[in-house]
Amino acid sequence: GTATATGDVASGTGTLVDNLDLFDGLTGVKTNTEWQERYVNLKSVYERNGFRVGDILTLSVYVKSDSSTTKDFYLYRASSNSQNDSKRTVNLTSNWQQIYFTFVASDYSKTATTTRIECSSASDTNYIYWAGWKLEKGNIASDWTPAPEDINESIGDVSDIANKANLAAGEAKSD
Numbered sequence: 001g002t003a004t005a006t007g008d009v010a011s012g013t014g015t016l017v018d019n020l021d022l023f024d025g026l027t028g029v030k031t032n033t034e035w036q037e038r039y040v041n042l043k044s045v046y047e048r049n050g051f052r053v054g055d056i057l058t059l060s061v062y063v064k065s066d067s068s069t070t071k072d073f074y075l076y077r078a079s080s081n082s083q084n085d086s087k088r089t090v091n092l093t094s095n096w097q098q099i100y101f102t103f104v105a106s107d108y109s110k111t112a113t114t115t116r117i118e119c120s121s122a123s124d125t126n127y128i129y130w131a132g133w134k135l136e137k138g139n140i141a142s143d144w145t146p147a148p149e150d151i152n153e154s155i156g157d158v159s160d161i162a163n164k165a166n167l168a169a170g171e172a173k174s175d
Contacts, residue, residue, distance in 0.1 A: 028131030
């Protein structure tokens with residue numbers, strides 16, 4: 001659900017921005033106050049055997065703003081119920097850029113439902129846009145790609161459409 005800011009990336013605050021070509025057609029959110037963003041549900045990922053305690057994980061998201069500004073971003077509630085002392089100062093512009101944080105999965109990570117990258121200060125009328133969340137194993141953030149389960153769901157949708165078309169064609173032929 002990362003392409004649509006749903007599924008394992010959901011809830012949180014911020015205004016959902018849909019049906020816009022935000023970042024390669026992905027849905028995103030826009031925020032203008034501190035500590036607003038979408039949550040990543042690590043518990044759900046863990047329960048699908050997505051990681052183990054001790055794995056190195058990287059959480060990334062693409063961000064941009066209406067106009068240039070410098071903001072501090074934090075990784076929040078990834079391996080403990082805190083900011084994990086992970087901070088990154090980013091010079092935002094109107095161009096998309098990927099920001100990421102790496103952490104070691106802990107026992108806390110197995111139960112974390114509100115892990116997120118957040119901005120610590122308000123931007124008032126200068127909105128920050130967020131899209132293309134990605135959680136991956138390892139310490140390198142790669143470009144956004146659909147999750148395997150999203151690809152499988154798309155294949156299933158196309159298959160259903162093809163089957164319905166074949167049935168309709170068969171019915172039309174017999175008439």
